[in-house]
Amino acid sequence: MGDVWGVLAHNTDLFVTGFANTIKLFLIASIGSLVLGTVLAMMRVSPVPILRVAGTAYVTVVRNTPLTLVLFFFAFAYPLLQIVQISFFAAACIGLTVYTTAFVCEVVRSGINTVNVGQAEASRALGMTFAQTLGSVVLPQAIRSVVPPLTSVQIALLKNTTIAAGFSVFEAGAIRDNLSERGEDVLVGLLWVAAGFLILVFPLTMLQRSLEWRWRVAR
């Protein structure tokens, strides 16, 4: 079990770059999945059947595919299709976004379903269009019940970024690789990585719990 602090002190560069890239991956995929997931949720509740079918098909396929497989596709199989060549980092961003979008969509959709029917009916009675009903009446209320579970999805995304390490992206999950090349104690290094994640995840969990408690909707 060698020098516990030494592993961290001698390899600060690895840990800093690793976690910086993890956070970068997380932020890009987080924003991408939130935007696309909301769009997909709107497709799934829209009056146009083809959009509903497309949305449902996407969610069913992606939700039942392991993330490792999605990343595998974008890292190894996608280049064979010769569309636009992308870096491994971009491939990981796309893979994580594609995967998380399906879960964000489901959360937003179930949030929309928690809004009382009367709300939508009243706004329709006022002559609002579908877009107005959704945008000014339903979504603002749905957000309250959506935000806590959305935070869980984002926490899971943060933890999932580690899988990109298996596909040539240098982030927190890949620190181990470089540590063993430098001949450092891998066990201690991995424990430090775990500690890093505890530090990153804990505030998010706290935020989520307080939101859950404060925004509990009395219906």
Next chain:
Amino acid sequence: MTAVLFDVPGPRGVARNRLAGVLGSAVVLGVLGYVLYRFYDTGQFEGRLWSWLQYEQIQRDLIKALSSTLRAFAAGAVLALAFGAVFAAGRLSEHGWLRLPSVLVVEFFRAIPLLILIFLFYYGLPSAGVKMTPFMALVLGLMLYNGSVLAEVFRAGILSLPRGQSEAAYALGMRKTQVMTLVLLPQALRAMLPAIISQLVVLLKDTALGFLITYYELLRYAQNIGGSFQFGRPLIPVFIVVSSIYITLCLLLTWLATYLESRNRRSKRIPAGRGPTELAPEQPPLVIIPAGDATL
């Protein structure tokens, strides 16, 4: 549920929706068509790339890979359920010295990425003198992570029952164990079932992480066959086959959940005029997956 957001459209609405439908179909078909065209253009549909499917040895390997995925899933599921039950009981315990460690263990394993956990077992422990096979490391990781999530699911399920249930059982003179096993668990299990199965789907998907620690499962198989020059490097055809296997397995599990749910709902219907129905809550409260766990 969707009809909530819009009225039955009038003539102009119908026209507008139809236009949106046409545009939507154009976009969807366009995207699909482009992808298929790329598949076709790069020769993914050529017979040569699919010829590997005909070889018996390769079929046998596929079965082997599938069975090792399923083996990791089965072992992980059983152990995670047991782990979850033990630690849920620990968190619900009246003794602080049992509750505190259980809380710490569950929170710890939920906050750490599963992959890091698996790496810890596979790459980390050897430097402390413990060697593990990829299978053991994978199953241990699956057990600890999913077990911790399941512990929370179990706890939430038990807590979601009306307090009167346990109070009545205690009033009848039952012991704590009896209250739990005879009264609370049978009711809570029904409410928890969907949440449990969706966590098992997650566990099944997570077995693919074994790929990253050289466990020979479906994804590793895909990489091996997909890279072989003998068949013209059929990575995409193999990928299509493997991902449809995963999707089928997960959908089967989900279908099982829906089936069990509908069966439960049927069995709880109380025939009219058979005692006061308010004693048995018609619909058990839905188990809300506790903080910090999205099932993905």
